[in-house]
Amino acid sequence: MTYAFNQEDRIRVAQGLVDVAKNFAEKGWFPATSGNLSIKLSGEPLAFGVTASGKDKENLTVHDILVVDGNSKAIEPTTLKPSAETLIHAEVYKRVPEAGACLHVHTLYNNLISDIFFEQGKVRLQGIELIKALNIWEENAAIEIPIVENYADIPKLAAEIGDVLDPRIPAVLIRNHGIYAWGADVFAAKRHVQAFEWMFNYLFLKLSYQRGATVPVELAAL
């Protein structure tokens, strides 16, 4: 198979993932080695850099990233094992050709929101300014983020994500697991993750107040 990328592209991709990992790690978004990150190197045939499985993303280095094909197989000899969830990244790149980076984090609020709204199959957000970070500019815009069951069978989980994703909305939630969000490049994907996470925090705290909960001051101040 011939791929249209060179060594320079690979270094740039690896460094891009290390940089975004540092930003998310500072926010505590990779508890217990969770999460995985990828950047596309080539669309046709598909090849992307992805984090190796089980790595401590709080201390990620360029040596923790390998290049795989559309079947999640390493395209070169390596001792690294691709993320257990690499097939989900591949599915996103196949379904959304404009996606150039795909990022996955497990956070407290994305887990809470994914469980609270699971039965509805989606969570609706409306009229929040940060929706504009998704490049949706209409006034009082409403968006719905799909939520899928947390199947242990990764091919099944990846297929389900592919089936429910809405190309206008660059994310899917997995129940009690985390979010997959993507963008045209790592800059856009990072902006999308940050926007979704902020809106999930907002929604959870708002629902808590509306239901009469006393929210601890330190959480309310987030």
Ligand SMILES: CSC[C@@H](O)[C@@H](O)C(=O)COP(=O)(O)O
């Ligand atoms: C350590 S719990 C998290 C894993 O089960 C998984 O969901 C995850 O996000 C990280 O898997 P990985 O194989 O390291 O990419």
Ligand SMILES: [Zn+2]
């Ligand atoms: Zn995960």
